[in-house]
Amino acid sequence: MRPLKLIPSLLALSVLAACAANTPMASLSPGAPASAPLPVANHDWFFDRDRQELTLAYGIANSDDLKLQLVCQSGSGALELAAVFDRPSRVLLLESGGDTERYPARSEPAGIHEGQYVTANAKTKDPVFQRFRSLGWIALWEGENREPLVAHPASQPNIERFFAACG
Template sequence: MRFHPLLALTLLAALAACATTPTAPSPRADAAAPAPVEGYDWFMHVEGGEAMLAYGVAQSDEVKLRFDCGVGSSRLNLIAPAMKGEREIHLESGGDTERYAAVAEPSGLHEGDLLIAEAAADAPVFQRFRRLGWIAAWRGGGREVYAAHPGSQKRVADFFARCG
């Protein structure tokens, strides 16, 4: 049997027509929005011209991250428990990341210090947090995600609307 180039091309074309297009890989599980943690949520408090949004356990001293602002000020005070040697608050939401230089002050509620920093309320990381309802803090080389429970994401949006 002799090799015939036209026959070989015809066979290759037929095989190519039978080939299926590979399907796109399914999204990674970690690409989805993070799940809320039982017992923790975002809580907002407004008093006079001040607003506060905190992630923690309701009616307790257990607070992982807190934002304060003067209503309409467009500025935030960021407050987070400090790990030894930390001097910045590193936040991330949906791919936007910011690092804020912080001052450590003794905590009046528990052992250790609190980190305190300032930020613009309209920074990309906060705009993303406002839309997605979750933000993460990088602490001691680890990432802690603070996701709103269904229904409480409105508190996040309301807080940023008040801050301006």
């Protein structure tokens, strides 16, 4: 008769397993590991060098549609981060492959279009950027919304070029 006593426990475990398996991506907390996201059509990472200033920006080519921009001076190891949010934010939260970083941020009206221009400072050696460098994607959090910014295969070398030059 012992096997009958296990049935309620097994049923409870199977219900818990089913719930865990169906957790939507939006409900994952920052830092929770997730499978690699896929690139988005027409959006990519673009690298630019103007003398000593290097820029790596995610958005649509030849437009002012910018999601995240990283700027550094060659060899400095220091990053200036900029994103466009709907509302002001005091934190710029980034995640890549389970590593997360929260950067104190400043907000001001975007000017060109609606929204807020949110800026922060970081270092190229921060774990989230090292993970981004190896995986080719980083997620930008705005409140509870997580937006993966994924490089297309042809642009992944630009990420490495940027970080190698920044130091």
